[in-house]
Amino acid sequence: MSPAVDEELLDDADDLAAADPAGVLRALATAGAQVRESVTRSEEAGVRRVADDDRPRSVVVASLGGSAMVADVLALHDGAGAPVPVTVQRAAPLPGWVGPLDLVVAVSLSGRAQGPLQLAAEAGRRGARLLTVGAPDSPLADVCARARGVHVPVERGSLSRRASSRTGLWTLLVPVLRAAHALGLVDVPDPVLARVADRLDAEAEGCRPSSESFVNPAKVLAVQLGGSVPVVLGDGAVTGVAATRAAAMLARTARTPAVRGTLPDDASDVVATFDGPFTAGPDRDLFADPFLDGPGAPKLRLLLLRGPGIDPEGGPVDADDLARVELADRVQQLAEGVGVDVSEVVAEPGHPLEQLAGLVARTDFAATYLAIGLGLDPGLSPHVADLRDAR
Known part of the structure; x- marks a missing residue:
C-alpha cells in the first residue's frame, strides 16, 4: 500500500x-541569510589567511552526514583543470602523502563528528595547514587552535534546534568556498555569493x-x-x-x-x-x-x-x-x-x-x-x- x-x-x-x-521549514528559509552571515563570519575569522603561504599541493576535505555536500561542492567547482587536486575523505586515516604542503578542511556543525575531528587532529600532528568550520568552544575548534589553523565558528542557535547540519548547509559551505576562492581554486567571488543568497531568498518565498x-x-x-x-x-x-x-x-x-x-x-x-x-x-x-x-x-x-x-x-x-x-x-x-x-x-x-x-x-x-x-x-x-x- x-x-x-x-x-x-x-x-x-x-x-x-x-x-x-x-522548525525545519523556518530554518530552510534562512538559507539566504546564512550565506550573508557566513561571509561576515569568514572575514572576521580571517579565512583568507589560508592563502598567506604558497598554494597548497592538494586539498583534503572532511565532511559527512548533513554537511557531506560541502566536500561535493568544492570538488565540483575544483574541476579537472584546477591547479591542485581536491580529495574527499569521510573518515580517518588521512592519505599517507598528506603533510605540511597540503591543506586539510574539516567541517562539522557540532564540532564533534568523529570523522572530521580525527582527520583534523591527524592533520595537525603532520603539520598540514588546517581550516575548520563548526561550533565555537568545540573539540574541533580546540584541535584547530592547537594546530594554529583557521577556525570559522558557527552558532547553532541561529539554526533549527534539532535539524542540525541538514538545514545549515550554507553556513558550513560558504567559509570553505571563500577560502578556496582566496587560494585561486574556485571562482566564487563575493558578488556570486550575493546572487546565491538572493536566489535562495526567492526560493524560500515561492516555497x-x-x-x-x-x-x-x-x-x-x-x-x-x-x-x-x-x-x-x-x-x-x-x-x-x-x-x-x-x-x-x-x-x-x-x-x-x-x-x-x-x-x-x-x-x-x-x-x-x-x-x-x-x-x-x-x-x-x-x-x-x-x-x-x-x-x-x-x-x-x-x-x-x-x-x-x-x-x-x-x-x-x-x-x-x-x-x-x-x-x-x-x-x-x-x-x-x-x-x-x-x-x-x-x-x-x-x-x-x-x-x-x-x-x-x-x-x-x-x-x-x-x-x-x-x-x-x-x-x-x-x-x-x-x-x-x-x-
Missing part, C-alpha cells in the same frame, strides 16, 4: 508549524508554508513524490550534486529511500529500473480511483534535475550542453513510454553555484513537506537518534 500525502495539512500554515516542532499547494512548487513536488519510489537523476555535474543532496534529504527528512544518479555515467542503471517491479506499465488503469479501489503499490517516479535549457537564439550551442539535453530528453521519453511518472526541476540560468542553490532549496523544501504530509517529524528520526546514542 502506498502512503498518501495529506494535502489539506500542507495547505494549513498553522498545522504545518505544529507538525514541524524543530513558503503559507503558499497554497497548487502554486507552491515544493508542495507540488512533495505530493508527486508521495507513495512513490523516487529515482533522482541529475543531467550533469552540477545537477548530479543536487541529486545526491535530494536523495539524502528524502531519506533523512522524509524517510523515503531514493536512488540517485548522474548523466551520462548512470544512464544505463537508471533506465534499467524502468521495466522493474515498481513500474506501472503502459497499460495501467488511468481511471483507477484511489478512494474507491484503495491506494496501489508504490510506483517508480523519476525526479529529473536539469540544468538551464538551451536558447536556440542565444548564440552558439556548446556540444556538451547539447548532448546533455538530448540524453536527458531521451531518458525522460523512455520513462514516460513505459508509464513511469516524471517530475522535473529545471535550474535557472546563472553561475553554477546559483543553479545548485535553486535546485537544493526546491528539493529541500519538498522533502520537508513530504515528511509532514506523511505524518512524520521532519526534524528527528527516532531510529537515527537511537543509532547516535549507541555510538
Whole structure:
C-alpha cells in the first residue's frame, strides 16, 4: 500500500508549524541569510589567511552526514583543470602523502563528528595547514587552535534546534568556498555569493508554508513524490550534486529511500529500473480511483534535475550542453513510454553555484513537506537518534 500525502495539512500554515516542532521549514528559509552571515563570519575569522603561504599541493576535505555536500561542492567547482587536486575523505586515516604542503578542511556543525575531528587532529600532528568550520568552544575548534589553523565558528542557535547540519548547509559551505576562492581554486567571488543568497531568498518565498499547494512548487513536488519510489537523476555535474543532496534529504527528512544518479555515467542503471517491479506499465488503469479501489503499490517516479535549457537564439550551442539535453530528453521519453511518472526541476540560468542553490532549496523544501504530509517529524528520526546514542 502506498502512503498518501495529506494535502489539506500542507495547505494549513498553522498545522504545518505544529507538525514541524524543530522548525525545519523556518530554518530552510534562512538559507539566504546564512550565506550573508557566513561571509561576515569568514572575514572576521580571517579565512583568507589560508592563502598567506604558497598554494597548497592538494586539498583534503572532511565532511559527512548533513554537511557531506560541502566536500561535493568544492570538488565540483575544483574541476579537472584546477591547479591542485581536491580529495574527499569521510573518515580517518588521512592519505599517507598528506603533510605540511597540503591543506586539510574539516567541517562539522557540532564540532564533534568523529570523522572530521580525527582527520583534523591527524592533520595537525603532520603539520598540514588546517581550516575548520563548526561550533565555537568545540573539540574541533580546540584541535584547530592547537594546530594554529583557521577556525570559522558557527552558532547553532541561529539554526533549527534539532535539524542540525541538514538545514545549515550554507553556513558550513560558504567559509570553505571563500577560502578556496582566496587560494585561486574556485571562482566564487563575493558578488556570486550575493546572487546565491538572493536566489535562495526567492526560493524560500515561492516555497513558503503559507503558499497554497497548487502554486507552491515544493508542495507540488512533495505530493508527486508521495507513495512513490523516487529515482533522482541529475543531467550533469552540477545537477548530479543536487541529486545526491535530494536523495539524502528524502531519506533523512522524509524517510523515503531514493536512488540517485548522474548523466551520462548512470544512464544505463537508471533506465534499467524502468521495466522493474515498481513500474506501472503502459497499460495501467488511468481511471483507477484511489478512494474507491484503495491506494496501489508504490510506483517508480523519476525526479529529473536539469540544468538551464538551451536558447536556440542565444548564440552558439556548446556540444556538451547539447548532448546533455538530448540524453536527458531521451531518458525522460523512455520513462514516460513505459508509464513511469516524471517530475522535473529545471535550474535557472546563472553561475553554477546559483543553479545548485535553486535546485537544493526546491528539493529541500519538498522533502520537508513530504515528511509532514506523511505524518512524520521532519526534524528527528527516532531510529537515527537511537543509532547516535549507541555510538
